[in-house]
Amino acid sequence: xxxxxxxxxxxxxxxxLADEARRNALSRQLLSELIAVLDAADADSxxxxxxxxxxxxxxxxxxxxSDQAAGGGPPEPGSATDPRVLFARFRHSPKPYVGRIAxxxxxxxxxxxxxLDIAVAAEDVRFGFTEVRIGVAPAMISVVCLxxxxxxxxxxxxxxxxxxxxxxxxxxxxxxxxxxRDRLDAEVDLVVDDLLAGAPxxxxxxxxxxxxxxxxxxxxxxSWTGELSASLFAGDEAREGIAAYLEKRxxxxxx
Numbered sequence: 001x002x003x004x005x006x007x008x009x010x011x012x013x014x015x016x017l018a019d020e021a022r023r024n025a026l027s028r029q030l031l032s033e034l035i036a037v038l039d040a041a042d043a044d045s046x047x048x049x050x051x052x053x054x055x056x057x058x059x060x061x062x063x064x065x066s067d068q069a070a071g072g073g074p075p076e077p078g079s080a081t082d083p084r085v086l087f088a089r090f091r092h093s094p095k096p097y098v099g100r101i102a103x104x105x106x107x108x109x110x111x112x113x114x115x116l117d118i119a120v121a122a123e124d125v126r127f128g129f130t131e132v133r134i135g136v137a138p139a140m141i142s143v144v145c146l147x148x149x150x151x152x153x154x155x156x157x158x159x160x161x162x163x164x165x166x167x168x169x170x171x172x173x174x175x176x177x178x179x180x181r182d183r184l185d186a187e188v189d190l191v192v193d194d195l196l197a198g199a200p201x202x203x204x205x206x207x208x209x210x211x212x213x214x215x216x217x218x219x220x221x222x223s224w225t226g227e228l229s230a231s232l233f234a235g236d237e238a239r240e241g242i243a244a245y246l247e248k249r250x251x252x253x254x255x
Contacts, residue, residue, distance in 0.1 A: 015034070030064075098118050105128075120175065
């Protein structure tokens with residue numbers, strides 16, 4: 001049976017982690033299915049926004065420890081079951097990814113939450129970098145988590161290994177918002193509506209600059225962003241967007 005489900009409606013692809021029996025652990029099957037779904041989403045022009053959520057009480061329990069205990073060993077680097085491929089998919093995709101975190105999130109699941117562009121959680125959800133309590137470290141997920149966390153908060157969270165609530169996850173920058181469970185869908189809808197109001201090419205360019213600019217020197221950044229800005233202003237989306245603004249109407253890409 002498939003452990004990842006997807007549904008496309010109105011330009012929004014909702015992807016659901018549905019391996020409740022294993023608490024949506026990052027098993028080889030789940031990773032392979034999820035990466036395949038996201039690859040297809042990136043190639044589908046009808047997909048404007050991707051929402052990642054969960055079935056059951058757990059968003060993601062991290063690595064599948066039963067796989068490890070069975071002696072499966074780490075996945076081949078770059079393979080369809082390599083978590084690094086998954087985390088990079090969110091970072092380098094031209095599409096915006098929104099997390100609807102409706103269940104608990106620990107260990108490797110924290111990397112999944114951090115890798116998303118925008119994430120909203122129900123306030124009763126618990127989070128935790130629990131790796132040290134089973135004798136390992138939050139190694140690979142540190143690559144996507146550390147850029148979001150204040151150093152003092154990262155040290156405390158990584159070293160103590162305790163669980164904390166969604167309000168704390170918001171305070172330290174792991175996610176964007178924590179809301180009452182009965183408002184979770186409405187809050188996610190607000191985020192999605194904002195994203196659908198943006199032009200697809202402009203959103204892709206914005207994601208690219210979010211990745212590239214922090215790695216550049218100031219001179220490199222100004223040079224590259226100047227070229228990017230000029231190309232965007234000369235493009236069809238800018239012409240349509242400016243015309244729509246002046247004519248006080250929605251742009252053609254707005255649903």
